[in-house]
Amino acid sequence: MFVSLPPSAGAATMGDMLRRIVHVVFDGFQLLDLAGPADVFATAGLLARPGGYRVEVAAGRAGPVAANTGIRVEATTALADVGGEIDTLIVSGGLSVRRHLGDPELAAQLRRISGLARRTASVCNGALLLAEAGLLAGRRATTHWLAAGELARRYPDVTVDADRIHQRDGDVWTSAGVTAGIDLALALVADDHGARLAHDVARGLVVYLHRPGGQSQFSAAMTAPASPDGTMRELQAYIDGNPGADLSVPALARRTGLSERHFARVFTERVGTPPGRYVERSRAEAARRLLETTDHPLDRIARETGIGAPETLFRVFRRLWRVAPGEYRRRFTMS
Template identity: 40%
Template sequence: MPTVAIAIFPGVQALDVAGPVDVFSEANRFIAPNNRYEVTLLGAESTPLRASNGMTLVADATFSEARHTFDLALIAGGPALPERAPDARVLDWLANAASQCGRYGSICTGAFALGHAGLLDGHNVTTHWQHAAQLAAQFPNARVDFDRIYLRDGPLVTSAGVTAGIDLSLALVAEDHGPQIALAVAKRLVVFAQRQGGQSQFSPYLTAPADETSPVAKVQAHVMERIRESFTVKQLADVAGMSARNFARVFVQETGVTPHEFVERARVDAARKLLESSGAALKAIAYDCGFGTADRMRIVFTKRIGATPMQYRERFRSP
């Protein structure tokens, strides 16, 4: 019987726990009794704790009581983890579990706990899109993928934000018992057995600049106000009042992307808003957002967010 341990702590994201637990529980409906998952919630204390949404959770056992080896060990995420390391007892258990379990990993921001336990170095990992850059900066020896819904790197498994823990758990069920069992579980939970696209389709590409009066911010506003137009680095440098070479260098320093990358992201965001809020033809949206043609917009969308404009509209258009 495969054993699964999920570490919980005060402030844990309840859905990071409930999602995987439900996947493994539903999988047991379709698996022979001697091969069913046995899931245990572990915590530093045996007393009830509050999740981030106020829900009360209780660990089945404490870390010190869980002396046997688990087949899979996971740490759930929590809103505070990107800013504050968890209890040292959590980190000690993670480090020990990683050395003994066949598979170990994290849900959502639980990746930060893995980082504090020294388990991310040299590995390909992912986390919630909103905290991916922070994870990469905080643990520079990890290779953080900003877009994947889940990742498997040897025995290490990590997932993107919140509900992506369901995707990861379904993938593990498919690995253990085949895709048909995973599909049956997905149907029971009314979710996709394998979600199309990455988490970029849920995240805004563009954020407000730190200094809204800076030359870079002026250029960004210029682009977004004239998103239908085409731009060259020289044209944008003139808007900033800088030489093309200096502008390109400063732009990358302040934004982390090239001017070309920014323009393409701005076009994608503009198109996303129209796809979500209007029934305009794809060719009209492509023209209004500066792609030129619907084919070009489709190519960029597929590259950027792993879905075509039509697929994106079907998923996110407001009724």
């Protein structure tokens, strides 16, 4: 299947009043990273009088570019040919990003084009490409929760906030995974035209203007990886399998035969997080699974997972995932 993205609505009559968006793609890019923001900008163009957007797709070479789905998108411009004034440079993400991290020409072109743009942005793990080009150095950024650890390891000069849906640091914007590109584009529209237009665009697209909570609510387990230490690994399995048990430091220390002080130090060193924090997150994960798979009332879930009271369950969810337990259940229930 072949898709060619037309200019945003109004291009024929608004001319130079349109904000020029250069959206960079590459073989294997995530199609929604382009399509989601493009629809936001097109809808804003329908509603903004005057002042819409013109989306220009660019790649290493002009011509068809295959997305991760096999759908081909027409890149109207080669990166080397991009010039002139640019309002916003946006870089897509995708599973193929890692194949492009070692491409010095791509990094050089992103640096050059970013210098022409009023602001620079990335969707999903496209943040890795911005970081490879040196555009995130000394900045705070976010990315897909699956790629956050890699972004932090590869580029230690970037401060990674893995829970943000989108992040702005000066004239550089980054977003979380895939559909968060829509959230990012809405934020860009709000920055350009105000919250009212962004609200109207969100209503038209049937999406949140401000998505409740952070992206960690969509992620896999937040508990630490298994320790290479056999004793601590067994203890982790016990904690994860028995959330309602006595998991206090004294009780856990007794299971290992260590003094409380020595146990706390060894656990923290070998697991990577203090025992109290590990227990809290493990219990929160157990509560999250029960919210998704049962219709148990909140007081029963809090009691069975060792969290205690519904009020404590609420505080833990708000702190870890920025969402209330009841709201989490409404979004993710399997019943």
